[in-house]
Amino acid sequence: MVNASIKYLGWIESGDFSSPEYVTLTWSSTLVKFESDLKNISVLIDYWMFQWWKGDEKYNEKIDEEALKADFLVLTHAHLDHCGRIPLLVKNGFSNPIYMTKLTSLQAEQILLDAVKVAKRKIEEITDQNEKQEVLMKYNLFIVDAYNRLKWKLSKEDRIKINSILAKKIWNETSLDEAFKKAKKFCDDNKISSNEDISKKLTEVPVLLYDDMDVYNMLSLVHLIDIWEEEVLNDFFYIDTYNKKTLDYILDKVLKWYNEEIYIDNKVFNKIKEEISDRISKTKEILKENQRIKNENDELAERLDESLTFITHVDEDQSEELYKEHSKFLKKHKVEVYSDIDDALEKPYKVKYNIELLQKVSKLLKVRVKTNDEKNKKIIDSIKLNFIDAGHIEWSVQALITVVTENVNTALKNKKKSNWFDKKTKKHTNLLFSWDLWRINDPNLSWKPDISELKLDYAQYETTYAWRLHPDRAETEREFLDELSKAERKVLIPTFSMQRTQEVLMLLLEDMYNHRWDKDELEKLKLELKEFSDEYDLIENKDSVKAKQLFRTIEILKYDIKSVKKSSFFFNIVLDSPLSEKITNIYLNNLGDKYDLLNPEVQEKLFWREVITYIRNKKEQNELYKWKRAYRKEIIISSSGMCEWWAVVSHLEYNLENPKSTVVFVWYTPPNSRWWKIKAKEDVVIELDTYKVLCNVIDIKWFSWHIDEAELLQLISKTSINRWATVSLTHWTESRLVLSWKIKKEIFKTRKSIDILVPNLWDTVEIKI
Numbered sequence: 088m089v090n091a092s093i094k095y096l097g098w099i100e101s102g103d104f105s106s107p108e109y110v111t112l113t114w115s116s117t118l119v120k121f122e123s124d125l126k127n128i129s130v131l132i133d134y135w136m137f138q139w140w141k142g143d144e145k146y147n148e149k150i151d152e153e154a155l156k157a158d159f160l161v162l163t164h165a166h167l168d169h170c171g172r173i174p175l176l177v178k179n180g181f182s183n184p185i186y187m188t189k190l191t192s193l194q195a196e197q198i199l200l201d202a203v204k205v206a207k208r209k210i211e212e213i214t215d216q217n218e219k220q221e222v223l224m225k226y227n228l229f230i231v232d233a234y235n236r237l238k239w240k241l242s243k244e245d246r247i248k249i250n251s252i253l254a255k256k257i258w259n260e261t262s263l264d265e266a267f268k269k270a271k272k273f274c275d276d277n278k279i280s281s282n283e284d285i286s287k288k289l290t291e292v293p294v295l296l297y298d299d300m301d302v303y304n305m306l307s308l309v310h311l312i313d314i315w316e317e318e319v320l321n322d323f324f325y326i327d328t329y330n331k332k333t334l335d336y337i338l339d340k341v342l343k344w345y346n347e348e349i350y351i352d353n354k355v356f357n358k359i360k361e362e363i364s365d366r367i368s369k370t371k372e373i374l375k376e377n378q379r380i381k382n383e384n385d386e387l388a389e390r391l392d393e394s395l396t397f398i399t400h401v402d403e404d405q406s407e408e409l410y411k412e413h414s415k416f417l418k419k420h421k422v423e424v425y426s427d428i429d430d431a432l433e434k435p436y437k438v439k440y441n442i443e444l445l446q447k448v449s450k451l452l453k454v455r456v457k458t459n460d461e462k463n464k465k466i467i468d469s470i471k472l473n474f475i476d477a478g479h480i481e482w483s484v485q486a487l488i489t490v491v492t493e494n495v496n497t498a499l500k501n502k503k504k505s506n507w508f509d510k511k512t513k514k515h516t517n518l519l520f521s522w523d524l525w526r527i528n529d530p531n532l533s534w535k536p537d538i539s540e541l542k543l544d545y546a547q548y549e550t551t552y553a554w555r556l557h558p559d560r561a562e563t564e565r566e567f568l569d570e571l572s573k574a575e576r577k578v579l580i581p582t583f584s585m586q587r588t589q590e591v592l593m594l595l596l597e598d599m600y601n602h603r604w605d606k607d608e609l610e611k612l613k614l615e616l617k618e619f620s621d622e623y624d625l626i627e628n629k630d631s632v633k634a635k636q637l638f639r640t641i642e643i644l645k646y647d648i649k650s651v652k653k654s655s656f657f658f659n660i661v662l663d664s665p666l667s668e669k670i671t672n673i674y675l676n677n678l679g680d681k682y683d684l685l686n687p688e689v690q691e692k693l694f695w696r697e698v699i700t701y702i703r704n705k706k707e708q709n710e711l712y713k714w715k716r717a718y719r720k721e722i723i724i725s726s727s728g729m730c731e732w733w734a735v736v737s738h739l740e741y742n743l744e745n746p747k748s749t750v751v752f753v754w755y756t757p758p759n760s761r762w763w764k765i766k767a768k769e770d771v772v773i774e775l776d777t778y779k780v781l782c783n784v785i786d787i788k789w790f791s792w793h794i795d796e797a798e799l800l801q802l803i804s805k806t807s808i809n810r811w812a813t814v815s816l817t818h819w820t821e822s823r824l825v826l827s828w829k830i831k832k833e834i835f836k837t838r839k840s841i842d843i844l845v846p847n848l849w850d851t852v853e854i855k856i
Contacts, residue, residue: 089465089492091854094118095817095846096151097135115169115522118153121490123467125350128321131157132486132520136171147172147296150179159320161472162187163522164483165194165585167202174199174301185308186318186472190482192309193673194585199302201666206295216775217289224277224285230270234263314474314484322469327352334362338440341448349451356454363449370442377435384432391420391428468493468513478525479792480586481678490516490856516856518545524794526557542807545854547815548799554822557795563787567753568598570785572653574749576720579742581735581762584666584726589674589682591724592699596684598655600693605654612651616644661711663702663734664726708734712741731761740773748782753790796826804834808841813854815844
């Protein structure tokens with residue numbers, strides 16, 4: 088019997104958003120388990136990290152025990168909500184193979200090492216803030232306590248001592264009473280009356296989940312496979328027949344790669360065991376004989392070498408007898424030159440399989456008893472993994488797991504029940520796990536999901552945006568570029584370092600390339616403006632008709648010049664993100680000419696300058712806001728995308744309260760993040776300082792890299808899904824219920840046997856194999 092189950096460890100919103108028990112959907116993982124009479128196998132697909140909003144990072148320290156014991160791990164792509172805790176698994180003892188594409192491996196290394204830096208910085212920031220808050224709270228509590236103690240019946244010495252201490256503490260206040268009032272208000276507002284209250288008010292310092300070494304240990308377990316390259320995760324070896332070639336077949340398979348248990352039917356088990364024992368005995372005899380041959384060959388080779396040396400260097404006349412003796416010896420063994428010595432030696436016996444291999448196979452053999460009652464037995468032959476392009480980021484994948492099962496139908500050779508024989512048939516069960524999928528109807532996208540030839544028995548789809556339809560991508564991009572053109576000074580685009588930064592850069596550079604002739608147009612207009620201005624200056628009577636006509640022409644030219652200068656060709660782009668720069672270099676080195684525009688040398692040829700300026704330290708960052716450059720229009724692309732940490736925070740400090748600055752958001756904003764507050768024009772706290780949002784905030788809605796409802800329905804309708812199959816919808820809550828109804832109504836209205844699942848977090852479902 089073969090059983091398959093799927094447990095949903097993430098990717099599903101849990102609880103009411105207003106509840107403290109609410110869990111966000113920004114984490115992804117599924118555990119697939121296969122159970123059979125021979126062996127149990129489990130495959131973990133992705134292993135998420137809760138990211139720092141809504142307080143759900145408290146779940147990060149908890150490791151799922153079943154996930155830790157998985158036999159294999161598959162990573163679909165390198166976003167932190169899919170790979171963020173894999174190093175934690177490794178830190179806790181996971182040591183099995185991890186499968187991913189090459190580019191995912193390169194990106195995951197940078198993303199995870201950066202996550203360690205972020206975590207360390209967060210710990211440092213919270214520790215520093217706690218120290219400052221603790222000093223401030225203790226100061227105010229001390230003032231209140233000391234002031235109240237002065238009302239007690241104290242000795243003159245004690246009163247002088249307390250007054251002296253207070254005078255040192257409140258030297259910047261006008262009076263003791265005023266200091267007390269301020270301190271009392273602070274303590275009342277913060278509900279502080281003791282040191283215990285202070286401890287409760289401090290922010291809990293998060294734990295460092297893993298360090299750089301854990302990341303490198305994880306990478307040492309990585310097995311790289313390409314898209315559409317098949318990898319056999321586990322080959323269940325079962326032998327129930329025996330002939331002269333059976334043992335050689337087993338030995339060859341183990342010699343090449345197989346390292347698992349080999350199940351042998353009890354009817355042939357003893358025969359194979361006996362043959363292995365016989366082979367081991369014979370191999371030992373051969374090895375003993377080969378050792379004898381080697382010893383004799385060594386002795387013979389030495390004598391032949393000695394004889395050849397003698398007749399080569401000694402004249403026959405000097406020692407006639409010895410010369411004849413050596414010549415006779417050489418002639419006997421047909422040796423005339425040194426190269427003939429090897430031919431004169433006895434050849435050892437060939438050993439096809441060494442003793443270590445034979446002993447290893449002997450240990451791997453496991454007997455399996457099959458009784459006559461097993462009339463319809465199903466066993467797992469193999470479990471295979473294929474990667475299918477997902478398009479979400481470069482070389483992100485959908486995971487296709489194929490379970491090959493063998494149906495052993497026991498039939499009768501004749502009417503006597505004692506004569507049984509087996510008829511074997513193989514069945515392929517396809518399980519597709521589609522995580523983040525890119526938009527099908529994107530005109531800029533070469534990715535076209537082609538799984539129409541597959542017959543799926545289980546299909547898991549992301550439904551992140553199952554509740555909406557994306558607008559036309561080209562229109563969204565035009566809106567984005569128009570907003571950048573309208574901006575007066577600094578434009579800040581908070582972005583994600585992987586793929587999203589590169590796509591925004593490519594969008595800007597491609598538009599710049601399309602407007603490359605604006606440079607010539609600007610030069611032409613400036614030349615015309617100079618000519619008309621010079622002519623205008625020579626006219627003495629500025630009230631003349633000609634002077635007025637020239638003046639109007641000059642004003643029109645100035646307006647035209649101003650308009651042309653708004654062209655994207657003249658954009659100055661600043662990239663302030665070391666991680667983004669590293670990912671960009673990975674793309675340039677591994678993806679051919681797809682991202683050539685990001686190459687500085689290519690920019691020099693096409694735009695006559697390096698368009699992108701890279702910021703690599705705080706000093707270079709500060710230079711953006713000094714002197715005249717502070718008033719210059721520049722497009723600043725900076726991480727992190729949620730405005731929580733790294734370089735973007737410094738840029739927010741410079742730009743949030745500047746009405747001439749612009750902050751542009753181009754993707755989803757999670758509630759309670761700093762990004763969300765900026766969009767809502769709420770006050771923003773950065774390192775204990777409060778900033779008002781006075782800058783222009785542009786929200787380019789639906790600039791999405793996820794498939795929408797219409798595209799998802801289109802994808803499912805073109806997919807070949809078997810009868811009695813299961814379709815599982817993950818990501819979000821109510822929207823999945825609506826989508827499941829649409830799928831039943833619009834796609835599977837005549838195929839009621841297909842089960843549409845809307846699972847809950849931690850649910851386990853059984854799949855027919």
